[in-house]
Amino acid sequence: MSLQTISYRIPGHTTYEYRLAVPLRYPRSGGPYGKLTTAVPADGSGAPGETITIFAREIVRAGNETAPRLVYFQGGPGSAAPRPAPISGWVAQLAAQFRVVLLDERGTGQSHALDQHTVTAVGDAAQQADYLSYFRADSIVADAESLRQALQGDEPWYALGQSFGGFCLTTYLSQAPQGLRGAMITAGLPSLTRHADEVYRRTYQQTELRNQEFFTRYPRDEETCWQIVEHLASTPDELLPTGEALTPGRFRMLGINLGTSYGLEKIHQLLEDPFVTVGGRRRLSSRFRAALGSELSYWDVPMYFALHESIYAQASTGATNWSAHRMREEFPSMRLPELSADAERELRAAGYGFRFTGEHVYPWQGEQDPALQPLLPAVDALAQRGDLPNLHDPGVLAANEVPVAAWIYRPDMFVPAELSEETAAQIRGTVVLRSAQYHHDALRTNDDVVIPGLLSALGLAQ
Numbered sequence: 001m002s003l004q005t006i007s008y009r010i011p012g013h014t015t016y017e018y019r020l021a022v023p024l025r026y027p028r029s030g031g032p033y034g035k036l037t038t039a040v041p042a043d044g045s046g047a048p049g050e051t052i053t054i055f056a057r058e059i060v061r062a063g064n065e066t067a068p069r070l071v072y073f074q075g076g077p078g079s080a081a082p083r084p085a086p087i088s089g090w091v092a093q094l095a096a097q098f099r100v101v102l103l104d105e106r107g108t109g110q111s112h113a114l115d116q117h118t119v120t121a122v123g124d125a126a127q128q129a130d131y132l133s134y135f136r137a138d139s140i141v142a143d144a145e146s147l148r149q150a151l152q153g154d155e156p157w158y159a160l161g162q163s164f165g166g167f168c169l170t171t172y173l174s175q176a177p178q179g180l181r182g183a184m185i186t187a188g189l190p191s192l193t194r195h196a197d198e199v200y201r202r203t204y205q206q207t208e209l210r211n212q213e214f215f216t217r218y219p220r221d222e223e224t225c226w227q228i229v230e231h232l233a234s235t236p237d238e239l240l241p242t243g244e245a246l247t248p249g250r251f252r253m254l255g256i257n258l259g260t261s262y263g264l265e266k267i268h269q270l271l272e273d274p275f276v277t278v279g280g281r282r283r284l285s286s287r288f289r290a291a292l293g294s295e296l297s298y299w300d301v302p303m304y305f306a307l308h309e310s311i312y313a314q315a316s317t318g319a320t321n322w323s324a325h326r327m328r329e330e331f332p333s334m335r336l337p338e339l340s341a342d343a344e345r346e347l348r349a350a351g352y353g354f355r356f357t358g359e360h361v362y363p364w365q366g367e368q369d370p371a372l373q374p375l376l377p378a379v380d381a382l383a384q385r386g387d388l389p390n391l392h393d394p395g396v397l398a399a400n401e402v403p404v405a406a407w408i409y410r411p412d413m414f415v416p417a418e419l420s421e422e423t424a425a426q427i428r429g430t431v432v433l434r435s436a437q438y439h440h441d442a443l444r445t446n447d448d449v450v451i452p453g454l455l456s457a458l459g460l461a462q
Contacts, residue, residue: 055110070098070158073165078303080109090447116374128378174393185406189420196312196323202416207358240293255356259413324360405457
């Protein structure tokens with residue numbers, strides 16, 4: 001597997017673009033955790049022979065050509081690595097000390113990006129689900145190991161993982177700790193042994209609290225939201241710019257923004273003056289529908305829907321079986337009414353208050369979003385799989401020798417703090433940094449504190 005490299009000079013930095021052929025299906029070792037291995041057949045192909053190409057961009061500040069490397073794992077799943085222009089924020093901070101490798105995780109960016117066309121081309125729904133199963137954290141870690149070995153042989157490197165990237169790092173520590181000199185995690189410690197149901201119960205609880213905070217800060221917006229969903233329930237021809245119907249359920253998914261530092265302000269501003277009157281008929285304005293379309297459509301990130309719940313799936317815990325959809329029924333305030341204005345009014349009369357959902361995916365979303373409709377049979381089949389390989393090895397983590405530092409944010413709406421604390425205690429030697437104010441995106445919004453804290457915890461502060 002030969003590494004292809006192209007380099008470019010930009011002011012103050014050199015960037016290197018790497019492309020490497022890797023197996024679609026890495027060989028798996030024996031044992032209860034069936035770890036992937038980067039060992040491949042002599043002909044250089046994967047087993048059973050198909051390869052894909054992964055991509056990474058390395059940023060090297062002038063004068064740091066021999067600095068240690070640090071690989072970054074992006075959140076998601078299904079999102080490509082950052083394309084920093086200019087080089088700023090946390091990337092700039094790390095570039096002062098490391099050669100920063102921004103890996104496009106397989107299935108994203110330039111690493112064999114997946115969409116409805118590439119997935120549905122591989123066969124029937126069961127075959128598609130099997131195909132998707134090779135784009136989880138264990139395969140991403142094996143790709144990182146293949147790249148590390150191509151770049152620097154046996155020398156380990158540092159790693160940073162945000163959100164799902166932290167899930168990947170926990171898998172890395174379980175399956176290939178020899179590749180790591182140190183691991184830094186922000187908002188991304190997964191449960192090692194708990195079922196997805198326990199995760200989503202907690203995320204709904206945190207989403208409820210964040211809704212309460214939003215409507216306390218902006219009380220007039222609740223009436224606006226009720227008016228919007230009652231209107232949508234009785235006006236099925238309100239379309240997003242992509243041509244799909246805007247439904248009450250889809251509108252409630254705007255609440256994913258509540259999980260970010262300034263999400264309350266973002267939603268409040270989106271709700272400004274949503275209606276216009278045309279020929280005596282009340283309609284949603286073009287501006288409002290365009291703004292919602294950019295927030296709600298999955299045309300650019302279909303793999304988030306396809307793989308989101310599978311990041312919690314392990315043979316030891318069983319199938320997810322659309323966990324977020326099922327757990328929603330346990331929270332009356334989050335109940336999704338039938339598609340009618342009367343049902344919306346009944347929910348309102350019950351006194352729970354209007355509620356947005358959060359970082360959750362639902363089977364009906366796959367029916368309503370044209371970008372996801374072709375993927376729904378495969379995603380449904382994947383949700384029923386109870387045999388997906390274990391991603392995290394509690395025994396290996398209990399004996400961990402890699403220095404680990406992790407930020408845990410108490411208000412995190414996406415990765416429950418209680419479960420992060422539980423996992424941190426199960427990874428030997430982990431230094432935990434905590435905040436009662438930061439939200440899930442603090443790596444971006446509070447990088448001036450988050451990055452120095454991590455470096456100091458690992459003894460790397462300059």
